Amino acid sequence: MTETHALFPRRHPQQNAHSPTILNWARNAELAPANAVVKPKNEAQLQEVIATATGSVRMMGSSMSPGRMLALSQPGDVLVDLSRLRGVLAVDDESVTFAAGTSLxxxxxxxTTLNRMLYASPGVIDSQTLAGAISTGTHGQGMKQSSLADEALNIRLVDAAGHIHDIDRNHPSFGAVQLxxxxxxxxxxxxxxxxxxTLFTCFKSASSADTLADDLRNWNQxxxxxxxxxxxxxxxxxxxxxxxxxxEEQTLWRDNRGELVALEETDEQMNATVDKTLEQMRDDTKIVDENGKPFRTVTRFKDFSDVIGDVYQVFCRGIATPQINIEIGIPMARVPAVIERMKAWHNDxxxxxxxxxxxxxxxxxxxxxxxxxxxxxxxxxxxxxxxEDGSLSEEGLEFLRAAEQLLAEEGGRPHWGKYFDPTLYDWPTLYPQWSxxxxxxxxxxxxxxFLNTFMTEVLS
Known part of the structure; x- marks a missing residue:
């Protein structure tokens, strides 16, 4: 099992603009010396950077993944910032092509400007680059869709020799390139x-967890x-x-000038639960500001109301806040048993x-x-x-480790762009296409x- 300090590192102090080292977005890992970062202006420069590199090459995206995914391993390695490769490259009746560094x-x-949307529901935040979100498996919610990568029709890839590959859904490598x-x-x-x-109306509710497994299945159906x-x-x-x-709901939204509509009737059922959670979060974080970002993420559950809006207005409403976030996927067929096991573990x-x-x-x-x-x-x-001081609640981390271990034992697969302990997983068993x-x-x-130390360990 990986040591806690390596899995969940402290945050570094705030950097100034002239710092010699690049940190990831959460400021809990050093990625590279500042002079090892290159920002190609176009695809041709990207090809040249990769083809002429004598060391390893990693992509930094918006640097929101754990640092070990992005960090350079040796002097001479290169960290590529694709932020200059952004914007719309092509539009047709059924698709839009974006440069890889475009933010979500x-x-x-x-x-939205084109009066279109993706079939996939968005994730919680939209700070990631398109390439980074696809490469790590960013996903939303809803059984009629899957990850953002599943909305890709074609992925343009620069290989280690600097050669271009256009890989569409009929290409035998597409399933690998997707993520x-x-x-x-x-x-x-x-x-x-x-x-x-399409516009959506989102109905918010509070209920007992006694019937969670059945409710979860029914809601998603x-x-x-x-x-x-x-x-x-x-x-x-x-x-x-x-x-x-x-x-009628669409008219309400249009009358509100295309902004999210919060219906007037509110529900207070979650207020006491939210207040207790806020008290624990304040004790853990020691953040003085009552309106601090972590608190705003849970305060939205108080006095909740149904809303009307497009899918991005409704679901892409997260607050980008430095955190340790573990997310484990469990096959739906196993979910009822896993929920019961988690309830028993929590009670004990x-x-x-x-x-x-x-x-x-x-x-x-x-x-x-x-x-x-x-x-x-x-x-x-x-x-x-x-x-506030860059530390993490020890009790909170104990909970994270125990929860991940439980779900790993149940055949869970971790989200690649979040935190996980790689020693808990047998990758070839979990992924039939691993070889x-x-x-x-x-x-x-x-x-x-394109490997660094961490990715070499995982893939070996």
Whole structure:
């Protein structure tokens, strides 16, 4: 088992603009010396950077992944910043092609302007780059969709020799490239399938957790999109269930100038539960500001109301806050048994809960290394926020480790872009296409140019 200090590092102090070292977004890991970062202006420069590199090459995206995924290993390695490769490259009747460094926020805004949307529900935040989100398996919620990578029609990839590959859904390597962890090459562009923009009404509710397994199944069968937060200490569940808005609801949204509509009737059922959670979070984080970002993430459950908006207004409402976030995918068929085991474990051990358990279910994915590969999956998410001094609640971390161990024993697959202990997982057993992925990786990158120390350990 990985040591806690390595798995969940402290945050570094705030850097100034002239710091010689680049940190990841959460400031809990050093990625590279500042002079090892290159920012190609276009695809041709990206090809040259990769082809002429004598050391390893990693992509930094928006640097929101754990540092070990991105960090350089040796002097002479290169960290590539694709932020200059952004914007729309092509539009047709059914798809839009974006440069790889485009942020998800820009992707969603552009699609909204075009009166389109993705079939996939968005994740919680939209700060990630498109290439980074695809490469790590970013997903939303709803059984009729899966990860963002499953909306890709074509992925343009630069291999270790600097050669360009246009890989579409009929290409035999597509399932590997969909979620490649940055180990097959550098993505330079992605074509995403789109559909006409649709408005949704999201109904929010509070209920007992006694029937959580049945409720979770029913919500995901009956609603287009569904997401839930489980508060085991209080035996409560808060759920968001959305369907397409009817004509009257669409009129309300248009009358509100296209902004999210919060219906007037509010529900106070979660208020006492939220207040208890806020008290624990304040004790853990020692954050003085009553309106600090971590607190705002849970305060939204107080006096909740149903809302009307587009899918991005409804679901992409997270607050980017430095945290340790573990998310483990469990096959839907196993979810009832896993929930019962978690309830029994919670009753026996009474772990310190820093934040509710987040439940987001998706349909099957075609990406070979997706935690939802070939099977509908429910993702169990666990969060501990950083304290003001950069530390983490020890009791909260104990809970994270125990929860991950339990879910790993149940055949869970971790979200690649979040925190996980790799020693808990037997990758070839979890992923049927593991050997095929390795073979394709070696084809695109025969000498391991796109590997760093951590990715070498995982893939070996």
């Amino acid at each position: 926020h820009e992707v969603f805004t552009t699609l 490649g962890l940055g180990t097959l090459g550098a993505i330079s562009a992605v074509t995403l399938r789109t559909c006409p923009a 009956q609603w287009t999109f569904s997401k839930a937060w489980w508060f085991p200490d209080e035996d409560k569940v808060h759920a968001w269930n959305a369907r397409e808005a009817n004509a 051990s009474q772990p310190h809960m820093h934040y509710p358990i987040i439940l987001r279910c998706t349909g099957a994915s075609s990406a070979w290394l997706s935690p939802a590969y070939q099977q509908p999956t429910c993702f169990f998410g666990f969060v501990v926020y950083y304290a 095929e992925f390795q073979a394709i990786r070696r084809r695109f990158d025969p000498h391991g140019k």
